[in-house]
Amino acid sequence: MATKVNIRDVAKAAGVSVTTVSHALSEAHSSRVNARTVEHIKAVAGELGYAPNRLASGLRNQRSRILGLVSDEITTTPFAGAMIQGAQDAASEHGHLLMVVNSGLDNELERQEIRALQQHQVDGVIYARMFHQLVSAPGELNGLPTVVLDAATADPRMSSVVPDEFGAGQSAAELLVAAGHRRIAMINNEDDIPAAHGRLAGFRELLVRSGLELAEESLVAAHPSTAGGREAALQLLSGTERPTALFCFNDQMAMGAYQAAGHLGIKVPQELSIVGVDNLELIADALWPGLSTVALPHYEMGRWAVLKLLAELDDPDAARIQEKITCPLVERESVAPPQD
Amino acid sequence: MATKVNIRDVAKAAGVSVTTVSHALSEAHSSRVNARTVEHIKAVAGELGYAPNRLASGLRNQRSRILGLVSDEITTTPFAGAMIQGAQDAASEHGHLLMVVNSGLDNELERQEIRALQQHQVDGVIYARMFHQLVSAPGELNGLPTVVLDAATADPRMSSVVPDEFGAGQSAAELLVAAGHRRIAMINNEDDIPAAHGRLAGFRELLVRSGLELAEESLVAAHPSTAGGREAALQLLSGTERPTALFCFNDQMAMGAYQAAGHLGIKVPQELSIVGVDNLELIADALWPGLSTVALPHYEMGRWAVLKLLAELDDPDAARIQEKITCPLVERESVAPPQD
Numbered sequence: 001m002a003t004k005v006n007i008r009d010v011a012k013a014a015g016v017s018v019t020t021v022s023h024a025l026s027e028a029h030s031s032r033v034n035a036r037t038v039e040h041i042k043a044v045a046g047e048l049g050y051a052p053n054r055l056a057s058g059l060r061n062q063r064s065r066i067l068g069l070v071s072d073e074i075t076t077t078p079f080a081g082a083m084i085q086g087a088q089d090a091a092s093e094h095g096h097l098l099m100v101v102n103s104g105l106d107n108e109l110e111r112q113e114i115r116a117l118q119q120h121q122v123d124g125v126i127y128a129r130m131f132h133q134l135v136s137a138p139g140e141l142n143g144l145p146t147v148v149l150d151a152a153t154a155d156p157r158m159s160s161v162v163p164d165e166f167g168a169g170q171s172a173a174e175l176l177v178a179a180g181h182r183r184i185a186m187i188n189n190e191d192d193i194p195a196a197h198g199r200l201a202g203f204r205e206l207l208v209r210s211g212l213e214l215a216e217e218s219l220v221a222a223h224p225s226t227a228g229g230r231e232a233a234l235q236l237l238s239g240t241e242r243p244t245a246l247f248c249f250n251d252q253m254a255m256g257a258y259q260a261a262g263h264l265g266i267k268v269p270q271e272l273s274i275v276g277v278d279n280l281e282l283i284a285d286a287l288w289p290g291l292s293t294v295a296l297p298h299y300e301m302g303r304w305a306v307l308k309l310l311a312e313l314d315d316p317d318a319a320r321i322q323e324k325i326t327c328p329l330v331e332r333e334s335v336a337p338p339q340d
Numbered sequence: 341m342a343t344k345v346n347i348r349d350v351a352k353a354a355g356v357s358v359t360t361v362s363h364a365l366s367e368a369h370s371s372r373v374n375a376r377t378v379e380h381i382k383a384v385a386g387e388l389g390y391a392p393n394r395l396a397s398g399l400r401n402q403r404s405r406i407l408g409l410v411s412d413e414i415t416t417t418p419f420a421g422a423m424i425q426g427a428q429d430a431a432s433e434h435g436h437l438l439m440v441v442n443s444g445l446d447n448e449l450e451r452q453e454i455r456a457l458q459q460h461q462v463d464g465v466i467y468a469r470m471f472h473q474l475v476s477a478p479g480e481l482n483g484l485p486t487v488v489l490d491a492a493t494a495d496p497r498m499s500s501v502v503p504d505e506f507g508a509g510q511s512a513a514e515l516l517v518a519a520g521h522r523r524i525a526m527i528n529n530e531d532d533i534p535a536a537h538g539r540l541a542g543f544r545e546l547l548v549r550s551g552l553e554l555a556e557e558s559l560v561a562a563h564p565s566t567a568g569g570r571e572a573a574l575q576l577l578s579g580t581e582r583p584t585a586l587f588c589f590n591d592q593m594a595m596g597a598y599q600a601a602g603h604l605g606i607k608v609p610q611e612l613s614i615v616g617v618d619n620l621e622l623i624a625d626a627l628w629p630g631l632s633t634v635a636l637p638h639y640e641m642g643r644w645a646v647l648k649l650l651a652e653l654d655d656p657d658a659a660r661i662q663e664k665i666t667c668p669l670v671e672r673e674s675v676a677p678p679q680d
Contacts, residue, residue, distance in 0.1 A: 081420050088442050097456055100440040102428050116437055226626035259628045286566035288599045
């Protein structure tokens with residue numbers, strides 16, 4: 001392998017001293033060098049592929065321009081990519097790099113990783129969870145500017161961003177009510193988490209506002225997987241007064257509802273309309289017919305978290321915010337008017 | 341927010357000089373300080389949450405213990421997480437951090453990111469693609485130790501790791517032949533990529549070795565999506581002598597084959613056995629019945645790439661290797677003996 005080009009190589013090739021190269025390539029000191037010489041040195045440095053040593057300049061100005069992103073379950077969730085990409089894009093646009101570390105839900109590893117990020121002098125941290133939950137950030141983050149991503153926190157020093165779960169439930173209900181449905185059921189997640197409570201509350205609120213109700217027998221909670229959705233849908237669809245429309249907690253459960261409908265010979269959307277949440281392309285786009293669903297704004301949350309962190313780095317006294325981001329409806333082919 | 345604890349704070353709290361703290365907390369120099377004083381200083385540093393400045397020590401020993409991972413499509417692929425987790429785990433176990441950057445297929449952004457990684461003095465880079473392909477790594481990587489992940493390269497300076505595509509095709513064929521199938525078809529990816537050629541070649545080789553053949557009308561190439569698999573399966577299953585078993589290029593296409601079978605009233609696995617490739621949990625586990633599939637070793641490839649890079653950093657003259665990693669078969673419920 002070729003060895004790294006260093007400042008001495010540039011000085012030699014440009015026929016100037018190391019100090020002159022250093023000044024010429026420094027924003028703070030380039031005025032000390034004749035402008036034509038600066039041009040010449042920059043051209044030589046470019047030809048040689050010389051990259052100034054940011055470690056050294058990081059020491060000088062006490063900003064490394066590196067942000068850390070600490071996540072828990074990057075492997076097992078399909079959402080990690082979009083959040084990280086959103087954070088990455090916002091960081092790049094503002095001249096920062098994003099250093100991603102994953103704990104795999106291991107608290108001790110997470111503490112080690114945060115200490116390692118501190119040793120590498122990150123300017124601040126995005127503390128990301130892979131589903132909306134309430135967290136208390138680890139003590140290791142004390143003193144490090146931190147924004148919490150896809151989670152809420154009681155810590156008044158930290159801003160946070162989550163999806164508007166209530167609004168997601170409202171949007172799903174609105175789509176089904178507008179299509180003319182009146183016998184509407186919901187398959188919720190059985191876990192005691194903000195997304196389950198928020199989506200149900202928003203869904204119910206819009207039904208009530210539309211003069212409908214969510215009857216007790218029309219609400220089933222199950223494991224938030226395809227198999228969980230399938231079992232719950234088989235139960236809901238086997239009654240005598242079966243619903244004409246189903247709102248599922250997520251796209252995986254909606255896939256289970258498609259399987260149940262297929263098993264029972266019920267056609268989607270002619271005999272059963274289905275709406276999910278997530279807009280997981282691998283499922284929502286792949287189902288036949290395509291699944292209408294409320295998208296979770298993972299990319300946008302990732303962006304928001306980085307932009308807020310950068311704003312707080314520039315102004316440590318900036319107000320801390322608990323942000324909720326709107327979940328847009330993505331319509332495909334799984335909703336139609338009820339047959340009568 | 342509290343400000344960062346620095347070495348002066350530790351010196352003051354411990355009642356010693358800054359130099360003594362520096363020596364006490366340095367592996368190379370702690371012998372210069374009385375052992376009890378070292379203990380005391382470490383205890384004080386721990387209480388204050390002081391993290392030694394790795395930027396500075398990185399300058400001294402010229403190793404930052406940061407590895408870069410440059411990827412292309414983290415958002416749109418479900419595989420990125422497993423590769424990154426494998427790389428991350430191997431890096432953590434060896435005291436290194438992994439800095440992940442994504443280009444989103446934008447070549448100019450990728451070059452900028454690599455220059456930024458160089459400015460942050462990464463020791464080496466994992467150059468990752470999100471599906472097996474032939475790449476020429478960008479010139480910006482010249483001089484930076486690099487291992488290519490999930491791609492092959494003609495560059496003799498770089499080791500690389502890819503899945504054993506030929507073996508994956510063999511495993512799928514072996515499973516179907518062992519179950520007793522003789523009328524076996526394949527739905528391949530229409531793209532001209534190593535995975536399509538390798539899986540087909542391995543599949544065909546094992547059929548021929550078993551005294552069977554892959555007839556021309558039993559091989560269809562399509563877009564590697566659920567819709568592509570569905571269309572191809574509808575074509576293959578509508579003939580008079582329809583196959584009793586189908587090998588699909590990936591799990592998404594296999595999901596399409598399930599949809600086609602459902603549409604035509606053909607039962608899986610009783611009337612049609614299906615095998616995929618990927619072991620994408622979101623699909624393979626969710627299909628009903630569960631999909632038997634050949635797993636792509638993303639996690640293992642990520643680990644291998646980091647371990648090889650670390651070995652080459654320790655010994656720059658280590659032999660460069662083009663590694664192929666075995667793809668293990670994951671059996672679920674989609675394969676049964678043919679009815680006759």
